[in-house]
Amino acid sequence: MAETEVDRFDVENPQMALPPSAISTLRTRETPPQPVFLLSPEAQEAAKQLVKPTYTDGTLIYGNCSPELIGSSPLGLGNIVYPETTVTWTQHPGGKGLVLVDRSRIWQMADPSSNTARSGYLENMYTQIVQGVPGMVLDTAAEKVIGDLDSISPETASRVEFDFAAVFQELPFDDTEILKILEKYAMTEAFASGLYCLYDSGSGVQAAAAKGQSTGVVTFGLKVTDRKLKPIIHHPQYNIVAKALMLKTEWQRRMLLAINPNVRMNADEPYLVSAWSQQMGLKGETILGLLHTQQAVLGPNGGVHCCGITDYQALLESGTKVVELDLTGDAFDGSWESANYAQRFVGVAPYDDGLQRFLNKHGQLGLGIVPFNENVSAAEITQLGLRILEELKQKGVTVDPRQLIITPVCGAGSETLEKAADAFNKLPLVCRQMQRELGIK
Secondary structure, three states: OOOOOOOOOOOOOOOOOOOHHHHHHHOOOOOOEEEEOOOOOHHHHHHHHOOOOOOOEEEEOOOOOOOOOOEEEEOOOOOOOOOOOEEEEOOOOOOOOOOOOOOEEEEOOOOOOOOOOOOOOHOOOHHHHHHOOOEEEEOOOOOOOEEEEOOOOOHHHHHEEEEEHHHHHHHHOHHHHHHHHHHHHHHOOOOOOHHHHHHOOOOOOOOOOEEEEOOHHHHHHHOOOOOOOOHHHHHOHHHHHHHHHHHHHHHHHHHHHOOOOOEEEEOHHHHHHOOOHHHHHHHHHHHHHHHHHHHHHOOOOEEEEEEEOHHHHHHHHOOOOOOOOOOOOOOOOOOOOHHHHHHHHHHHHOOOHHHHHHHHHHEEEEEEEEEOOOOOHHHHHHHHHHHHHHHHHHOOOOOOHHHEEEEEEOOOHHOOOOHHHHHHHHHHHHHHHHHHHHOOO
């Protein structure tokens, strides 16, 4: 197996945002959407009372048990905004109209007959990020991405290496020149409608921060295969693909800087659940090398999300600022006994002081504890969050509650509108109660 080597380095992300002229050429939407849904009055009121996350000079200091979203949204829901906290763009339905938000309102696409969570296959988390990435073939008939890394010429590889060095490794280029380089790695509206809706909505200006999301380089390399169904992460040219993906992430970060000076980028890494297994055929140092470089590129607010049980120690040591985890489990009914992911986390994460070291370095822990289950109350969810902290305390881990972020579990895009709306309405209620219980003011 060819090993993938990615440089390790420290990045101080520059703060020049994409100008409107660099975004206007990527637009496709013409018909404005119509509002059809509001957050519940109770959720709106709770959101207004929340302590917002703390940022200093663009750097996340404390999450303060504030809410964040992850992943996709189901039919009829888009970028949900909790006033003055963190706004997050999500994958969501497209068509004649697109989902859009303001401070409390959720907008519906014009054609509600679709049953997909996204703007067709182009907004799938793997196809969504292939524009400008060499060696990627978009199979429109099969609606999937196929890797053809043998087609990456030496000239193309050199160009990506040069672009990566120019953007991240302090070559003598000014920000205007760097933005020109990043244009090659842009995401058009057809591939990221939620991102553009958030950009249009005006919500980012009012929020404490804007959060971007991208498919992680480990997950992308394990999910996308060549025509022989071999994961492309094993190809000797995957280093070039990984660097192009990171350049796309930086383009997205610069776009979000146009709506808010505090930007937090997250890498979605569901395949970290299985990446460490022998069946995947990857060495641990290969995974860690990719994760370390990815987190350096994501910057001081960078995070990673994993939706299942993983190698928590390796993840906590990957250099990330934020670790967001699903902590309910497969059949969470509101009881601690049914929260098998949480039990696994508190049983393993404190090992060898890995979690404590992460927290001592001002890391932020995202608790994915709000399930898509209408039968579980906000009070029960709050108790789960508090129980996790108590269990960690008993194992000798000191958690400053200000270092917490609260999220739903992932998978909203495959849920019904009713279940997703229920969870998104409960999220600010849970955050408010946890902030009160833990004395966050």
